[in-house]
Amino acid sequence: MKICVAGLGIIGGSVCMSLKRAGYAVDGYDISQLPPTYALNNGIIDNVASEFHKYDIVFVAMPFKATVDFILNNGFKDGAIVSDICGVKKPIENAVSKSARNFNYVGCHPMAGKEVSGIKNACADLFDGRSMVITSNKDTDPAALDTVRALTKDMGFGYIVECSAETHDRKIAYTSQLAHVVSNAYVKDVDLDDCLGFTGGSFQDMTRIAGVDEAVWATLYLENAENLNEKISSLISSLAEIRDAISSGNEEELKKILARGRVLFDGSKKINGKKDIFVQKLR
Amino acid sequence: MKICVAGLGIIGGSVCMSLKRAGYAVDGYDISQLPPTYALNNGIIDNVASEFHKYDIVFVAMPFKATVDFILNNGFKDGAIVSDICGVKKPIENAVSKSARNFNYVGCHPMAGKEVSGIKNACADLFDGRSMVITSNKDTDPAALDTVRALTKDMGFGYIVECSAETHDRKIAYTSQLAHVVSNAYVKDVDLDDCLGFTGGSFQDMTRIAGVDEAVWATLYLENAENLNEKISSLISSLAEIRDAISSGNEEELKKILARGRVLFDGSKKINGKKDIFVQKLR
Numbered sequence: 001m002k003i004c005v006a007g008l009g010i011i012g013g014s015v016c017m018s019l020k021r022a023g024y025a026v027d028g029y030d031i032s033q034l035p036p037t038y039a040l041n042n043g044i045i046d047n048v049a050s051e052f053h054k055y056d057i058v059f060v061a062m063p064f065k066a067t068v069d070f071i072l073n074n075g076f077k078d079g080a081i082v083s084d085i086c087g088v089k090k091p092i093e094n095a096v097s098k099s100a101r102n103f104n105y106v107g108c109h110p111m112a113g114k115e116v117s118g119i120k121n122a123c124a125d126l127f128d129g130r131s132m133v134i135t136s137n138k139d140t141d142p143a144a145l146d147t148v149r150a151l152t153k154d155m156g157f158g159y160i161v162e163c164s165a166e167t168h169d170r171k172i173a174y175t176s177q178l179a180h181v182v183s184n185a186y187v188k189d190v191d192l193d194d195c196l197g198f199t200g201g202s203f204q205d206m207t208r209i210a211g212v213d214e215a216v217w218a219t220l221y222l223e224n225a226e227n228l229n230e231k232i233s234s235l236i237s238s239l240a241e242i243r244d245a246i247s248s249g250n251e252e253e254l255k256k257i258l259a260r261g262r263v264l265f266d267g268s269k270k271i272n273g274k275k276d277i278f279v280q281k282l283r
Numbered sequence: 284m285k286i287c288v289a290g291l292g293i294i295g296g297s298v299c300m301s302l303k304r305a306g307y308a309v310d311g312y313d314i315s316q317l318p319p320t321y322a323l324n325n326g327i328i329d330n331v332a333s334e335f336h337k338y339d340i341v342f343v344a345m346p347f348k349a350t351v352d353f354i355l356n357n358g359f360k361d362g363a364i365v366s367d368i369c370g371v372k373k374p375i376e377n378a379v380s381k382s383a384r385n386f387n388y389v390g391c392h393p394m395a396g397k398e399v400s401g402i403k404n405a406c407a408d409l410f411d412g413r414s415m416v417i418t419s420n421k422d423t424d425p426a427a428l429d430t431v432r433a434l435t436k437d438m439g440f441g442y443i444v445e446c447s448a449e450t451h452d453r454k455i456a457y458t459s460q461l462a463h464v465v466s467n468a469y470v471k472d473v474d475l476d477d478c479l480g481f482t483g484g485s486f487q488d489m490t491r492i493a494g495v496d497e498a499v500w501a502t503l504y505l506e507n508a509e510n511l512n513e514k515i516s517s518l519i520s521s522l523a524e525i526r527d528a529i530s531s532g533n534e535e536e537l538k539k540i541l542a543r544g545r546v547l548f549d550g551s552k553k554i555n556g557k558k559d560i561f562v563q564k565l566r
Contacts, residue, residue, distance in 0.1 A: 133481060171481040172481055174486075198444065205489070235468055238469075
């Protein structure tokens with residue numbers, strides 16, 4: 001099975017390293033010259049890839065627009081598996097399914113990352129124990145899906161979460177995109193200045209991802225605009241509810257509102273699969 | 284120097300343990316019977332305290348209302364130092380300064396904690412490298428302030444941050460209370476259910492403190508209502524700004540808004556002291 005990873009940033013590099021750790025040979029490609037050179041010199045890839053039609057599997061680990069361009073503008077082997085790792089899935093699925101295609105597309109989104117980027121921050125254990133979301137629809141090839149599942153396990157993931165692209169995009173708007181929006185909004189207070197002496201960790205948690213690359217995230221937000229704006233509005237309502245209870249000075253009412261959050265949170269601590277989400281524990 | 288810690292939860296217990304680690308003898312008291320028994324049996328305190336007028340220093344590590352009651356309803360030695368660790372400082376300062384008093388009050392707020400509580404979670408190194416906020420005003424006794432500074436250093440803190448109670452309450456509304464409000468609001472989305480497979484860490488960061496004790500926090504929010512509601516409103520504005528840019532579909536505008544957050548965040552990573560905040564690095 002000949003594998004190529006196109007896009008050698010932190011995620012693409014870690015896909016290479018985790019697959020090589022599992023014994024696979026992996027070739028790599030990047031639009032820039034430095035990452036493949038670095039990857040080759042550091043044993044992260046076996047060869048620099050250029051002829052993508054030679055591979056049985058091509059993982060595309062690029063930002064959203066580059067991913068769509070790469071998939072639509074390159075030729076792949078008949079029946080090859082082409083997979084991406086983008087943070088939104090429905091727009092990719094739409095773009096790919098519109099093209100007349102001879103390959104099998106399977107959407108992936110590894111639930112792992114760091115607030116740093118680049119192949120130098122890639123590591124073989126980035127995915128260990130984490131969750132891999134795999135998206136599919138009625139047209140997805142079952143054998144291709146099986147292969148992606150097997151590779152997911154070999155990369156070290158702890159869970160496979162399978163759902164439609166639509167479900168992925170709604171969930172991810174909540175768990176990831178909203179968190180990035182909050183973090184970015186949180187640092188815009190006049191009291192940011194000189195505040196670090198006044199925090200024991202909660203401020204750091206809120207703001208850890210405030211400085212992520214706006215070019216990458218703006219695209220993701222816009223590609224998932226409807227879902228994300230629903231989540232932002234829902235959060236604003238919940239914040240306003242607490243603010244209004246504080247304004248009213250009604251301690252019992254405020255406690256009731258806060259207790260509802262505590263109870264919801266306590267009930268949410270397991271990875272479940274139900275309704276339209278299928279969860280498989282791998283380890 | 285005879286030291287008493289009144290209130291043996293995670294913070295009070297950790298004050299005892301860090302002071303004993305530094306060689307001090309420490310007596311302890313709690314409104315409940317179990318914590319002092321546990322503390323005595325585990326070498327966390329030397330004796331169970333009852334006659335508070337015997338001590339040179341009394342640290343009160345209780346919730347807000349209990350702290351005020353304890354300070355106002357007990358007699359202390361002439362010139363004793365009475366210090367509290369509450370998350371709001373101006374209301375305590377007001378309550379204490381109104382009483383005719385023979386002791387010296389110094390406000391403290393250790394920037395350390397966990398999302399768990401109780402003396403069983405106390406530890407000697409909870410404060411190591413952390414920041415201790417000490418509040419004072421023109422009436423604060425300079426010798427008492429010096430003693431509290433010395434004990435702060437001995438407890439293992441890495442920084443002393445000194446300011447007025449007003450400044451503390453404004454900063455803490457932003458760094459701590461707002462974070463707790465956001466966390467509690469964040470879990471109130473319809474997509475909380477079944478979302479854990481879709482997160483790589485940012486959701487966990489946002490929600491770590493969603494389940495803290497609502498009785499403790501409701502009081503703190505209400506005692507600092509004006510500052511906190513200003514912070515909530517400011518955050519809502521920043522969230523709405525991002526939401527509106529997403530709605531407009533203007534990618535350049537959205538990137539500009541997100542970049543402003545990144546730049547602010549990058550510029551905020553040092554503990555500085557300026558204007559009305561004095562910072563001393565201890566180690």
